[in-house]
Amino acid sequence: MLNRLSCTVALVCCSASFGFPEIVADGVRDATYPPAKELQACTTTFGDSTDALCDRSDGGSELCNLHATVQNGVLFIFIGGNLESNFNKFDLFIDAKQGGQNVLRTDNPDVDFNGLNRMGGNPGLTFDTCVTPDFYLTVTNGGDPAAMYASAAQLLSLGGGVGAYLGQGVPCTSPIVNQLGIIVALNNSNAAGVGGDGGSVKGAAAVDTGIEIAIPLPVLGYDPAIQQNIRFVAFINSGGHDFLSNQVLGPLPGGSGNLGEPRSVNLANIDGNQYATLVVNPQEQACPPAPPACVSDLNGDGVTDGTDLTLVLGGWGVCP
Numbered sequence: 680m681l682n683r684l685s686c687t688v689a690l691v692c693c694s695a696s697f698g699f700p701e702i703v704a705d706g707v708r709d710a711t712y713p714p715a716k717e718l719q720a721c722t723t724t725f726g727d728s729t730d731a732l733c734d735r736s737d738g739g740s741e742l743c744n745l746h747a748t749v750q751n752g753v754l755f756i757f758i759g760g761n762l763e764s765n766f767n768k769f770d771l772f773i774d775a776k777q778g779g780q781n782v783l784r785t786d787n788p789d790v791d792f793n794g795l796n797r798m799g800g801n802p803g804l805t806f807d808t809c810v811t812p813d814f815y816l817t818v819t820n821g822g823d824p825a826a827m828y829a830s831a832a833q834l835l836s837l838g839g840g841v842g843a844y845l846g847q848g849v850p851c852t853s854p855i856v857n858q859l860g861i862i863v864a865l866n867n868s869n870a871a872g873v874g875g876d877g878g879s880v881k882g883a884a885a886v887d888t889g890i891e892i893a894i895p896l897p898v899l900g901y902d903p904a905i906q907q908n909i910r911f912v913a914f915i916n917s918g919g920h921d922f923l924s925n926q927v928l929g930p931l932p933g934g935s936g937n938l939g940e941p942r943s944v945n946l947a948n949i950d951g952n953q954y955a956t957l958v959v960n961p962q963e964q965a966c967p968p969a970p971p972a973c974v975s976d977l978n979g980d981g982v983t984d985g986t987d988l989t990l991v992l993g994g995w996g997v998c999p
């Protein structure tokens with residue numbers, strides 16, 4: 680019986696990967712990834728890295744392309760580009776389930792020196808309509824030789840939740856491997872991609888080194904019964920998470936400059952979708968209707984008060 684079970688497990692394992700070599704989260708794009716979900720449309724305002732060193736970037740940061748796929752229950756994300764070795768940040772928001780935050784709050788977990796909450800409140804970084812991330816991950820690297828660090832946090836509808844420092848690694852050689860099964864890798868070899876000031880974005884698609892992340896779907900709270908499409912918002916931010924670059928994916932309109940103060944950025948007011956979508960369910964509505972936030976707020980003015988009570992009393996009695 681044991682042998683038979685082992686045999687079945689082995690078959691499932693091998694048939695699942697047959698024809699689709701397993702992705703290795705190492706910062707180098709695997710051939711298994713489907714075509715890019717999004718390509719960069721802006722030359723970088725955070726410096727053009729041209730030093731072609733795998734283990735560091737002293738020239739700047741850029742986000743050229745975003746690929747994503749699910750393999751054997753693990754979400755793999757590859758972002759071609761560079762992350763400057765000066766402790767600037769790569770910030771990634773993932774919307775993989777109902778709930779979450781369309782506008783960042785200030786009472787999320789304290790991760791990366793409270794950098795996540797630095798982007799919330801007054802009014803708070805606002806995503807495109809219907810994008811409600813539930814998970815946050817940030818990567819940074821710096822020092823000489825460069826070391827890399829990552830943190831992650833839940834984004835619950837009402838704040839709170841759990842966050843964690845994921846660990847330390849070395850760009851190019853040693854990805855961060857967390858006990859939850861999260862892997863974060865960085866390869867800074869890219870010297871092409873998008874240019875800097877006066878340059879071109881024509882090289883964005885070809886970049887095959889950068890940041891690569893693996894996250895087991897259960898860590899995201901992903902519900903396999905719902906099969907919700909998974910959305911991503913990625914950008915380069917300053918060392919204090921307090922000044923957004925123009926390197927955003929989905930991209931800003933071509934020619935856009937730095938976004939600046941994250942709390943004041945409203946991506947819904949910027950043309951185009953500043954998010955990428957991994958389509959799991961092609962039937963899913965592009966923008967599912969939001970459930971009422973407060974069922975007792977009958978007139979929808981954001982408060983439950985006497986006006987709503989008057990509406991109830993006015994309709995008191997048998998309902999035909």
Ligand SMILES: [Ca+2]
Pocket residue numbers: 702703704705706707708709891
């Ligand atoms: Ca890889």
Ligand SMILES: [Ca+2]
Pocket residue numbers: 774775776777778779780810811812813
């Ligand atoms: Ca969500």
Ligand SMILES: [Ca+2]
Pocket residue numbers: 807946947948949950951952953
């Ligand atoms: Ca937008």
